[in-house]
Amino acid sequence: MRKVIIIDGTPGTGKTTIAKKLAEQLEGIHIDISELVEREKLYKRIDYERSRAKIADEKQLIKRLVEIIEETNKPLIIEGHYAEIVPKKYVKCAIILRLDPRELEKRLELRKWPKKKIIENVQAELLDSCLIKTIEAYGKDKVREIDTTGKSVLEVISEIIDALENSNKFKPGKINWIEKIRKEGVLERYLTKFSATNT
Ligand SMILES: Nc1ncnc2c1ncn2[C@@H]1O[C@H](COP(=O)(O)OP(=O)(O)OP(=O)(O)O)[C@@H](O)[C@H]1O
Ligand SMILES: [Mg+2]
Structure with missing residues (x-):
C-alpha cells in the first residue's frame, strides 16, 4: 500500500529534475502535481494576480491521485510544492529538498521572477516552511531532509536512495540555514537586504 515517495521543497530546489531521475532509477512513475493539474x-x-497560477481543485486532485496510485504496483514518485496533498496511508517516505537560501536566490533570479516572488520563496526556505507543512501532514518519522547545496543531481539521488533506508541520518531538524548564515557572519546583512526590498 505504501508505495509513494513524495519529493517536496521550495520552488527551485530541484524537485522535478531529481524526481524524474529517481523514477528512472527505481523504474517507477514520476508525477509532477502542477503538471497533472494543468494537463487534466x-x-x-x-489567479490572475499571481502570474496566472492555477488554483487546484483539491477534491478532484486527490481523487485523481488516488486513482493513479491504486492502478499501479510500481513505485510512484510524486513531486510538487503541495505534494502533501497525497493521503498519508499511501506514503512510504517524504523527501524534502533543501538548498542554501543564497543559492536558491541565484537560481530563482535566473528565472527572471519578480523580486517580491523571489524574496517570498527564499524566506520560506530560510524558515523551513516546506519541512514544517510536510511534518504536519505525515509526521516526523516519514520525513527526511536532503541538503542539495553544491551537490550534483546524481549525488542527490544517491543520498535519497540512502535516506529511503536510513532514516536517522536524514531526520528533520539537522539543517538550519539561519544558524549557518549567522556563523558565516552575514545574517544581519542578509536579513536587512530583505527588509529593504520588502517595503
Ligand atoms: N542538484 C542540482 N545542481 C544544480 N542545479 C540543479 C540541481 N537540481 C536542479 N537544478 C537546476 O535548478 C533549476 C530548478 O530545478 P527544478 O525545475 O527541478 O526545480 P523545482 O523544485 O521542480 O521547481 P518548481 O517548484 O518551480 O517546479 C533547474 O534549472 C535545474 O536544472
Ligand atoms: Mg518543478
Whole structure:
C-alpha cells in the first residue's frame, strides 16, 4: 500500500529534475502535481494576480491521485510544492529538498521572477516552511531532509536512495540555514537586504 515517495521543497530546489531521475532509477512513475493539474484541468480557478497560477481543485486532485496510485504496483514518485496533498496511508517516505537560501536566490533570479516572488520563496526556505507543512501532514518519522547545496543531481539521488533506508541520518531538524548564515557572519546583512526590498 505504501508505495509513494513524495519529493517536496521550495520552488527551485530541484524537485522535478531529481524526481524524474529517481523514477528512472527505481523504474517507477514520476508525477509532477502542477503538471497533472494543468494537463487534466484539475483546477477551480486561475489567479490572475499571481502570474496566472492555477488554483487546484483539491477534491478532484486527490481523487485523481488516488486513482493513479491504486492502478499501479510500481513505485510512484510524486513531486510538487503541495505534494502533501497525497493521503498519508499511501506514503512510504517524504523527501524534502533543501538548498542554501543564497543559492536558491541565484537560481530563482535566473528565472527572471519578480523580486517580491523571489524574496517570498527564499524566506520560506530560510524558515523551513516546506519541512514544517510536510511534518504536519505525515509526521516526523516519514520525513527526511536532503541538503542539495553544491551537490550534483546524481549525488542527490544517491543520498535519497540512502535516506529511503536510513532514516536517522536524514531526520528533520539537522539543517538550519539561519544558524549557518549567522556563523558565516552575514545574517544581519542578509536579513536587512530583505527588509529593504520588502517595503
Ligand atoms: N542538484 C542540482 N545542481 C544544480 N542545479 C540543479 C540541481 N537540481 C536542479 N537544478 C537546476 O535548478 C533549476 C530548478 O530545478 P527544478 O525545475 O527541478 O526545480 P523545482 O523544485 O521542480 O521547481 P518548481 O517548484 O518551480 O517546479 C533547474 O534549472 C535545474 O536544472
Ligand atoms: Mg518543478
